[in-house]
Amino acid sequence: MTKRYPTAEVLAQANDTFLDSVSVDCVILAFHQGSLKVLLNKFKISDKWMLPGGFVHIDENVDDAANRILKFRVGIADLYLKQFHLFGNCDRTRKEESLKMLDSWGITPENGHWFLKRFVSMGYYALVEYSKASISIDESVEEVGWYDLDKLPELYADHGAIVEKAINTIRIQIGIVPIGYELLPEKFTMPELRLIYEAILGYELDRRNFQRKMLSVGLINRLDEKRKNGAHKAPYLYSFNREKYEEASLGGVHLMPWTH
Amino acid sequence: MTKRYPTAEVLAQANDTFLDSVSVDCVILAFHQGSLKVLLNKFKISDKWMLPGGFVHIDENVDDAANRILKFRVGIADLYLKQFHLFGNCDRTRKEESLKMLDSWGITPENGHWFLKRFVSMGYYALVEYSKASISIDESVEEVGWYDLDKLPELYADHGAIVEKAINTIRIQIGIVPIGYELLPEKFTMPELRLIYEAILGYELDRRNFQRKMLSVGLINRLDEKRKNGAHKAPYLYSFNREKYEEASLGGVHLMPWTH
Numbered sequence: 001m002t003k004r005y006p007t008a009e010v011l012a013q014a015n016d017t018f019l020d021s022v023s024v025d026c027v028i029l030a031f032h033q034g035s036l037k038v039l040l041n042k043f044k045i046s047d048k049w050m051l052p053g054g055f056v057h058i059d060e061n062v063d064d065a066a067n068r069i070l071k072f073r074v075g076i077a078d079l080y081l082k083q084f085h086l087f088g089n090c091d092r093t094r095k096e097e098s099l100k101m102l103d104s105w106g107i108t109p110e111n112g113h114w115f116l117k118r119f120v121s122m123g124y125y126a127l128v129e130y131s132k133a134s135i136s137i138d139e140s141v142e143e144v145g146w147y148d149l150d151k152l153p154e155l156y157a158d159h160g161a162i163v164e165k166a167i168n169t170i171r172i173q174i175g176i177v178p179i180g181y182e183l184l185p186e187k188f189t190m191p192e193l194r195l196i197y198e199a200i201l202g203y204e205l206d207r208r209n210f211q212r213k214m215l216s217v218g219l220i221n222r223l224d225e226k227r228k229n230g231a232h233k234a235p236y237l238y239s240f241n242r243e244k245y246e247e248a249s250l251g252g253v254h255l256m257p258w259t260h
Numbered sequence: 261m262t263k264r265y266p267t268a269e270v271l272a273q274a275n276d277t278f279l280d281s282v283s284v285d286c287v288i289l290a291f292h293q294g295s296l297k298v299l300l301n302k303f304k305i306s307d308k309w310m311l312p313g314g315f316v317h318i319d320e321n322v323d324d325a326a327n328r329i330l331k332f333r334v335g336i337a338d339l340y341l342k343q344f345h346l347f348g349n350c351d352r353t354r355k356e357e358s359l360k361m362l363d364s365w366g367i368t369p370e371n372g373h374w375f376l377k378r379f380v381s382m383g384y385y386a387l388v389e390y391s392k393a394s395i396s397i398d399e400s401v402e403e404v405g406w407y408d409l410d411k412l413p414e415l416y417a418d419h420g421a422i423v424e425k426a427i428n429t430i431r432i433q434i435g436i437v438p439i440g441y442e443l444l445p446e447k448f449t450m451p452e453l454r455l456i457y458e459a460i461l462g463y464e465l466d467r468r469n470f471q472r473k474m475l476s477v478g479l480i481n482r483l484d485e486k487r488k489n490g491a492h493k494a495p496y497l498y499s500f501n502r503e504k505y506e507e508a509s510l511g512g513v514h515l516m517p518w519t520h
Binding site for chain 1: 380
């Protein structure tokens with residue numbers, strides 16, 4: 001299940017190594033220095049960035065393929081990872097783009113090569129605590145990096161639309177997706193939590209209202225401790241009430257009740 | 261896009277007619293006589309009921325395939341239809357079961373017949389107003405019927421788990437899925453609305469609390485009209501405020517705020 005091939009080798013595989021027609025793409029989100037970031041990778045030979053993704057082994061569950069790709073890219077297993085949408089339109093893969101990619105890997109495809117057929121892609125999003133992620137480079141043939149959600153470079157095929165749909169899904173489900181809980185370290189400031197919600201919602205929230213209402217939900221504790229950061233007035237630190245959060249994840253608590 | 265084949269003909273098709281490895285299954289829900297119902301169909305030759313579903317044409321978007329199947333089964337286009345989960349485990353299709361099915365259709369499959377390969381299935385749920393659905397029978401080789409959610413017959417393969425996951429998804433998203441709005445006719449009684457919520461949540465709700473809080477959301481109007489039903493005390497009729505509901509569907513209103 002965990003066997004991996006370098007890309008050129010993958011593309012030279014026979015049809016029966018991978019599940020036909022199905023790929024997996026992951027929108028991996030983290031929060032760092034005040035902004036929401038997306039992990040992207042790029043083949044050095046290509047001019048376009050891609051979402052971490054790949055194919056599904058013939059004896060591998062689709063969810064396990066997503067977990068394998070995620071674990072390989074950020075070095076952590078068992079992360080918060082959710083299916084959010086199957087990208088199943090006919091026009092999402094373009095044969096010319098795929099041919100160009102095969103060519104750049106030195107592969108001359110036979111007629112009916114599996115990589116040139118139509119693919120649908122299962123979109124997953126993952127919420128990662130930035131400091132815990134350890135980004136690995138794929139045999140030095142790829143570049144990998146975190147990009148600001150609002151300053152993404154040009155993306156391959158429909159990957160831009162995949163990112164957009166992921167954010168939109170989290171926005172609609174903001175009352176049940178524990179974005180702050182999964183993205184923040186154990187101790188955090190109230191502005192950090194607010195910036196995450198603002199990045200997902202796409203608009204600014206009132207500072208004082210946010211703080212008051214977020215505390216009223218009862219999932220956050222104010223600590224007797226402040227962030228020491230020289231220049232600014234030291235802000236209080238907060239932590240999540242992990243036990244209550246796990247209860248909340250079973251339903252029954254709306255994580256941001258006042259937007260609804 | 262709308263071409264359909266009888267089942268035996270579908271199974272005799274070459275690989276290049278359908279997208280490999282991907283099928284679609286639909287959990288079609290309706291509300292009738294106080295209970296939530298699921299639409300099931302069955303091949304006469306088989307002893308197990310199945311969810312309405314099918315394959316994806318090679319030139320058809322996956323969402324369009326789900327819409328085509330739904331339209332064929334209930335006679336309505338443009339229904340409330342949502343992806344909810346990709347069933348992508350290796351063990352979900354069993355070769356023996358598929359062989360038996362081919363055999364019953366009089367098909368002796370060649371080695372590597374596309375139907376015998378591993379399939380993943382995109383699960384969709386649809387919310388249908390019962391009285392508007394017109395169930396069609398497939399060239400008299402199938403049986404079709406509405407079954408009570410809590411009294412389902414034995415289902416084919418993992419279709420029981422697919423129904424369960426659909427209900428569980430709607431339960432978790434109860435604040436954003438307009439179940440009452442989509443399942444009820446224009447005029448309805450408060451107990452009818454409550455029964456729908458109870459069927460999804462799996463527990464009873466307090467009558468008076470439900471009525472008071474549901475009205476407080478502001479999406480429902482009490483009409484100056486009562487349901488005439490002889491035996492019982494005539495209950496008031498209600499209707500949805502359609503304009504407000506459409507606003508709500510864009511976010512910003514929690515449809516059942518007090519469960520969270």
